[in-house]
Amino acid sequence: MIPVFRPSMGDEEVRAVERVLRSGWIGLGPKTREFEKRFAEYTGAECAVALNSCTAALHLALKVMDVEGGEVITTPMSFISTNHAILYNDAVPVFADIEEDTLNIRIDEIERLITRNTKAILLVHYGGHACDMDPILEIAHSKGIKVIEDAAHACGGEYKKKKVGSIGDATCFSFHAVKNLAMGDGGMITLHDQDAAERIRRLYWLGISRGTWDRSKDKAYRWEYDVDEIGYKYHLNDILAAIGIVQLEKLDRKNARRREIVGKYNEAFKEVSWLKTPVEKDYATSANHNYVVKVLDGRRDSLIEHLAANDISAGVHYIPNHLYDMYKPFYRKLPVTESVWRQLVTLPIFPDLTESEQDYVIDKVKDFEGK
Numbered sequence: 001m002i003p004v005f006r007p008s009m010g011d012e013e014v015r016a017v018e019r020v021l022r023s024g025w026i027g028l029g030p031k032t033r034e035f036e037k038r039f040a041e042y043t044g045a046e047c048a049v050a051l052n053s054c055t056a057a058l059h060l061a062l063k064v065m066d067v068e069g070g071e072v073i074t075t076p077m078s079f080i081s082t083n084h085a086i087l088y089n090d091a092v093p094v095f096a097d098i099e100e101d102t103l104n105i106r107i108d109e110i111e112r113l114i115t116r117n118t119k120a121i122l123l124v125h126y127g128g129h130a131c132d133m134d135p136i137l138e139i140a141h142s143k144g145i146k147v148i149e150d151a152a153h154a155c156g157g158e159y160k161k162k163k164v165g166s167i168g169d170a171t172c173f174s175f176h177a178v179k180n181l182a183m184g185d186g187g188m189i190t191l192h193d194q195d196a197a198e199r200i201r202r203l204y205w206l207g208i209s210r211g212t213w214d215r216s217k218d219k220a221y222r223w224e225y226d227v228d229e230i231g232y233k234y235h236l237n238d239i240l241a242a243i244g245i246v247q248l249e250k251l252d253r254k255n256a257r258r259r260e261i262v263g264k265y266n267e268a269f270k271e272v273s274w275l276k277t278p279v280e281k282d283y284a285t286s287a288n289h290n291y292v293v294k295v296l297d298g299r300r301d302s303l304i305e306h307l308a309a310n311d312i313s314a315g316v317h318y319i320p321n322h323l324y325d326m327y328k329p330f331y332r333k334l335p336v337t338e339s340v341w342r343q344l345v346t347l348p349i350f351p352d353l354t355e356s357e358q359d360y361v362i363d364k365v366k367d368f369e370g371k
Ligand SMILES: Cc1ncc(COP(=O)(O)O)c(C=O)c1O
Pocket: 052, 053, 054, 055, 056, 078, 079, 081, 082, 124, 150, 152, 153, 173, 174, 175, 176, 185, 186, 187
């Protein structure tokens, strides 16, 4: 079976983990700090704080932006973490419709939905394709509203030649098993505000004011600490950070391979009349986390079945979140989202997809035409 996603790991990651396991320090420590530093340098952010998931990152990014009790304008076209993070903060998700081509949140919808209670705009760079950030930041900042980016798909992606992670008020990344930078589980918040970063460093370990590593380095272990507020158990550890450091070194190369795969799919499918290939706008250099086509004649589910019968996994990203049962209280009619999601199919894409595997996927998709 060809999977939709597959992590790409090598001997370097294995050796990096081995070194940490033998070092005597496997928890939150020097490797995590090194990973944060390198990630900040890579993205061009002033600060980067590592966490154990993007879900945790979204929770804390919204928390330090003080959204509690307010409204957060958000997209339904995401994994459910995005919108659960709003609810974790006792804020109200206000769903905006999306662009038919990029599947990103629509700017005119953002403008229309802003009220006196809007505290933040939470964006997803769907599939690794950046939202058009300049107009969004202009609208938001002119009204004192924060912009938080869910960049779970967009590690290594760019907006107008700037790396995603250096742009909005806070950007949240996922290093989950099949993400562009993968380490099993992990996350990062990049931001420009040192005070907010320091608060996140307390919140990720139960509100404790100084972590064990910070209390131990350069001196004997010191046992005392204070607790400033209720925090969570959200920090990363050095075993995963060691994988992250190696994966970060490989990221641009792996993303270049993703770009090649996308180019070949786009070329192969350009004459297929019942299928629309993804777009890339001038302002974006996509990280190509996923490869999502639109099946135009209402046969999306039959294509998925046809591929499965030929040992190819295909997915749907996503069921729009406002259609989930527990999100009914926040339902708004979103015409584009509600029609376009029924066309979406995610085809296999991962850096180690071989040429012959990709040729096989292309053949089987084209095969479907006559079925
Ligand atoms: C858009 C989006 N946001 C958030 C997440 C959550 O990431 P994590 O699994 O690291 O918590 C995911 C994970 O798939 C995602 O795709």
